[in-house]
Amino acid sequence: MAAHVADNPAKSRFEVTSGDQGTELAGFAEYFLSEADGEIAFIHTEIDPKFGGQGLGGILAQAALDAARERGLAVLPYCPFIRGWIRKHPEYTNLVPENLRVKFEL
Template identity: 65%
Template sequence: MEPQVKDRPERSRYEIVLTGDDGPETAGFAEYFLSEDEIAFIHTETEPRFAGRGLGGLLARGALDDARARGLHVLPYCPFIRGWMGKHPEYADLVPQARRARFGL
């Protein structure tokens, strides 16, 4: 099964979940702080045994796509999310114009 990105608001994080023979397993997560119309990404990590599969990028894309769909402004404090956005400039518009320079976007 394809990896799925799921919002877990009760844990304030997006998770990337893989489903195998033993059931679903969380392969990584992106923690956030949600306040009104802003979502601040503060920490992202993937399980080391899943390294090299591109799951971090899928997680970033899924979380940012969801933020866009919800009309949220993104504050990428997390170095991974910020770096991923730098490589995918089509997501820079999620960061408020006045704050892009602060994040190098």
């Protein structure tokens, strides 16, 4: 199954699609974007149980964080899933402002 991640700014979330045609919504990572502050706050991530165990959460997290990096945005990982993913992939820790890493336990 092919997975695809895209930003859906109208819904303030990154969405991962999968399925036989790669078009079925499998999950999303909601965010609050503050362009003025140069920050993106991830607030909730959800994968449909139907797609559980396929690694789609990790694909979603990596794509969303890579997009934040490309845009030069600081990441505020309020979402426990995104925060946990960053802990497992320390090469993404530098996206979180240094003065906030203790707050997010990173």
